[in-house]
Amino acid sequence: MFFPSPSMKNKPEKIISRRARPAKAPLSVEAIVTAALEIMAREGLDGLGMRKIAAALDTGPASLYVYVDDLDSLLSLMLDRALLKVTVPAPSRGDWRKRLSIILFSYTKVLMSMRGLGQLTLTTVSTGPGAMRMLEAILALLREGGVGDDRAAWAADTLLLQFSAIAAEQDAHRHHAPIVIGSVKQALEALPAETYPNIHALWEKLLAGSPRVRIRWTLDVLINGALSTPGSESK
Amino acid sequence: MFFPSPSMKNKPEKIISRRARPAKAPLSVEAIVTAALEIMAREGLDGLGMRKIAAALDTGPASLYVYVDDLDSLLSLMLDRALLKVTVPAPSRGDWRKRLSIILFSYTKVLMSMRGLGQLTLTTVSTGPGAMRMLEAILALLREGGVGDDRAAWAADTLLLQFSAIAAEQDAHRHHAPIVIGSVKQALEALPAETYPNIHALWEKLLAGSPRVRIRWTLDVLINGALSTPGSESK
DNA sequence: CATTCCTGACGAACAATGTTCTTGACGGAC
DNA sequence: GTCCGTCAAGAACATTGTTCGTCAGGAATG
Numbered sequence A, B: 001m002f003f004p005s006p007s008m009k010n011k012p013e014k015i016i017s018r019r020a021r022p023a024k025a026p027l028s029v030e031a032i033v034t035a036a037l038e039i040m041a042r043e044g045l046d047g048l049g050m051r052k053i054a055a056a057l058d059t060g061p062a063s064l065y066v067y068v069d070d071l072d073s074l075l076s077l078m079l080d081r082a083l084l085k086v087t088v089p090a091p092s093r094g095d096w097r098k099r100l101s102i103i104l105f106s107y108t109k110v111l112m113s114m115r116g117l118g119q120l121t122l123t124t125v126s127t128g129p130g131a132m133r134m135l136e137a138i139l140a141l142l143r144e145g146g147v148g149d150d151r152a153a154w155a156a157d158t159l160l161l162q163f164s165a166i167a168a169e170q171d172a173h174r175h176h177a178p179i180v181i182g183s184v185k186q187a188l189e190a191l192p193a194e195t196y197p198n199i200h201a202l203w204e205k206l207l208a209g210s211p212r213v214r215i216r217w218t219l220d221v222l223i224n225g226a227l228s229t230p231g232s233e234s235k
Numbered sequence C: 001c002a003t004t005c006c007t008g009a010c011g012a013a014c015a016a017t018g019t020t021c022t023t024g025a026c027g028g029a030c
Numbered sequence D: 001g002t003c004c005g006t007c008a009a010g011a012a013c014a015t016t017g018t019t020c021g022t023c024a025g026g027a028a029t030g
Helices: A029-043 A050-056 A071-083 A096-112 A117-123 A129-144 A149-174 A178-189 A197-207 A211-228 B029-043 B050-056 B071-083 B096-112 B117-123 B129-144 B149-174 B178-189 B197-207 B211-228
Strands: none
Touching: A029 A050, A029 A071, A071 A096, A071 A117, A071 A129, A096 A117, A096 A129, A096 A149, A096 A211, A117 A149, A129 A149, A129 B197, A149 A211, A149 B149, A149 B197, A149 B211, A178 A197, A197 B129, A197 B149, A211 B149, A211 B211, B029 B050, B029 B071, B071 B096, B071 B117, B071 B129, B096 B117, B096 B129, B096 B149, B096 B211, B117 B149, B129 B149, B149 B211, B178 B197
8 A cells, every 4th residue: 555556646745644643533524524614714715625625634535525415515514514603592582683683693703703604605505404493593583573474484584695695795804805895995986976976975885894783783674674564465 | 720730639620610700700898798698698607608608709718818807807797788787767757765666676677687697696796887877876866865874885785785686596596406496495395393393384485486576575674674773873 | 012010819738626437445244 | 254335545537717829910110
C-alpha cells in the first residue's frame, strides 16, 4: 500500500496519513456535514466543494458519495443541521406573539452566526427535522393567535422567506463580498437626481442595515398586516 | 480557412456557416442578451451557459467576452432587459395604492412570463435602467402614501423581495422542476401527524399556489402592515 | 496608393467543477 | 478457512467559465 504506484502523478509528497493520525476518524454523514459546515464558515458558500470537503476529511471526493447523494442534498443536510440550533420557546415564555418573535429572532441569529448560512437558505430547502420543528412551531403559534388556516400557511411562508432574505443580505454585508455591496452602492450613488429623485434621496436607507431594528420592524409589519388583512375565505 | 487544419479534432461536420446565412448578424451586447434570454426561456436558467449562447450566435465562447465582462454581468443585463417590460402607471390611473398594486402585479406577471426569470431575480441584482425605473416609482408611491422615509426604503425592499420570491416559486412550480416540488410535497405529506400536527393539517395550503389570490393578499398584508406599524424614528 | 495599427473574432487551452466507474481491501458471517 | 458485501479511493469523464495568443480586416495615417 505504501509502495509508490506507477500511476502516481508527480507529487511524491510525504505520505503523512493514515497511521500518523489519531485514528483516521471513520467517515459518516455527520462527519461530512460537520466538515462541510466548517469549510463554509471559513471560506463561504462559494469556497465549498466536494473536493475540498473530501480533502478536509483526508480522502477523495468519490468516498463522499457513499454517504451523500449529491452536493445539493449535502447542502440541505447542512442547513438542517444549523436550523436545529433555533430556539423554540416553551409556552411559559409568553403569549403567542412574544414566542413567535423569539423564534424568528433566533432564526436570524442562527443564520447570521455563520458565514454562508444566509445565502444557503435562499438557495436550498430543507425538509429535515430542524426545519420541520421550526415550521411546526410557527404554524402552531399563528393558529393560536387566531390567524385562519389559509392565512397561517401563507404567513409562515412569508415570514420565513423574509427573514431568510434579511439574513442573506446581512451575510453578504458582513462576510462575503464587500465588492458586490460596494458596486450596488456605487451604482445607486451615481444615479442622477433629476431622473431618480426618490432613489437619490433614499438610497442610503436602502442599504442601511441595522439588523435588530429592521428585523423588529419587519416582524411587526408582517404580523400586524396578517392580522388586519382578511383572508381569502370569500373564495 | 476552409482547409482542414491539422488541429481539428475528429468532427468533420459540414461547415454550414458564415456565407449561407442571411448576413451573420453582427455581435453586440443586445444580440447577446437577446440570444441568452431566448435560451433561458427555452431551457431554463440551468441550461444557460456561455458556450450555448455562443453557439446560438454561431460563434465561440471567447467572442462574447468582448462585449460582456462576465456571466454574472450578463445575467444582470438579462434581468434588466426583462424588467423594462414592467408597466409603471401614470398618475391618472388612480391613487397611490392602486398604482402601487399595478406595478407589483405587472412585476410578477413579467417574472412569470418567462421561464427562469423568477429564479434569476433571487440570484442576481440589477442596477440597470429597468430595475431603477421600477424602484424609483415604488419609492415615489410609498412616500406619496405618507409612508416615512425609513419605512419607505424598507418597505420597497420587502415588497420587491417578497414578490420576487413568489414569482420564483411559481417559476419552479410551472416550468422547471416538478421533481423538486414533488419531493417537498412528499416529504411534508409523510410527516407523522403526532409530532407535527399543524404541518400535517396545513401542508397542502403551504404549497397551494393560486398566484393571483396570494399575490393580492401578500400585497395587502405588506401595505397594511407598513401603514399601521410605526417606524424607527425613535432612533 | 501603401503601410501601419487597432479592434473585434476565434481556436485552443487551462483550471476547476460534480459525478461515475472500477478496482481493491477489510471484516464479519457461514 | 473461505466467501461476500460494504466502504474507500484512484482515475477518468464531461462540462463549466475564462484567458491567451493569433489573425483577419478595415480605418487611419504616411
